[in-house]
Amino acid sequence: MNIDGWRLGVDGGGTRCRFALQTPVERHSVVLGGVDVSGDFDGAVATLRAGLQQLATLAGLEPGALARVPAHLGLSGVVDSHDADRLRAALGLPGAAVADDRPAAVRGALGREDGFVAGLGTGAFFARQRDGQIRLAGGWGPALGDDASGAWLARRALAATLAVVDGLGEESPLTAGLLLRFDGSPRKIVRFAARVPPAELAALAPLVTEAAAHGDAVARDLLKRGAAHVMMTLRRLGHRAGDTLCLTGGVGAAYAPYLPADMAIALVEARAGALEGALELAGRGAAPRRQG
Numbered sequence: 001m002n003i004d005g006w007r008l009g010v011d012g013g014g015t016r017c018r019f020a021l022q023t024p025v026e027r028h029s030v031v032l033g034g035v036d037v038s039g040d041f042d043g044a045v046a047t048l049r050a051g052l053q054q055l056a057t058l059a060g061l062e063p064g065a066l067a068r069v070p071a072h073l074g075l076s077g078v079v080d081s082h083d084a085d086r087l088r089a090a091l092g093l094p095g096a097a098v099a100d101d102r103p104a105a106v107r108g109a110l111g112r113e114d115g116f117v118a119g120l121g122t123g124a125f126f127a128r129q130r131d132g133q134i135r136l137a138g139g140w141g142p143a144l145g146d147d148a149s150g151a152w153l154a155r156r157a158l159a160a161t162l163a164v165v166d167g168l169g170e171e172s173p174l175t176a177g178l179l180l181r182f183d184g185s186p187r188k189i190v191r192f193a194a195r196v197p198p199a200e201l202a203a204l205a206p207l208v209t210e211a212a213a214h215g216d217a218v219a220r221d222l223l224k225r226g227a228a229h230v231m232m233t234l235r236r237l238g239h240r241a242g243d244t245l246c247l248t249g250g251v252g253a254a255y256a257p258y259l260p261a262d263m264a265i266a267l268v269e270a271r272a273g274a275l276e277g278a279l280e281l282a283g284r285g286a287a288p289r290r291q292g
Helices: 041-059 063-068 081-091 102-110 150-165 173-181 186-195 198-202 205-213 217-236 252-258 274-281
Strands: 007-012 016-022 027-033 071-075 097-099 115-120 124-130 133-138 245-248
Touching (some): 007 274, 016 041, 016 274, 041 063, 041 071, 081 097, 102 115, 102 133, 102 245, 115 217, 150 186, 217 252, 245 252
Antiparallel strands (some): 007 016, 115 124
């Protein structure tokens, strides 16, 4: 098989996992459920194997043939080289570049241009790209971070609802609607927040962003707090007036009105998504650094 010009890319987030095999003449694509390498390694491997099998079938290849294709797998929950090595071995892709899902999102958003990215979806991460090098921060998950993410917004909105129940918080259409959603039961809110995965919790985030767009005081306060974290983190990464900034993820755009003027004026649309970024990174080698 001649694989000149072929690339294999995987964008595996917590909500969905997208696969693409790009050849010089066509692209084959598969979409499956999300993966979390740290939380469920075996489940992630099963999803990835299924997706790769489907890609190979679509391309008329034996599954083992994909091992020869330059590949970049950007996967939620990959923390270090140990995780990457285990995945390469489990998937039979010894030459693949394996990283968490952030570098592909950055390359997709910015291409090769210098700039900053705030990835605000189910989780949250921040990045600076300069001279082709990506510096990453955040992405440690909901237990230890992810401030300003969709899951964080939802969690804080539920906490604000419980504060109203206690007579300590301001009631608003958002908090009233959330309490009604859980049949007026604080216990149901607590159980929901304690038991559901981050992606399911983040599914409530649009209620917050939509309420804020209609002037809800509680929702607007939450977005202001999230925007303050976004601003602080980007400043610490070195963002200065005039530096390009891209907000990605399901709740990213909702923060735009709450950013300071020098950041708001520098906002640009993402050039492409994380899957395109994974395809571009395919075969390029080591993962970017968290620090440096």
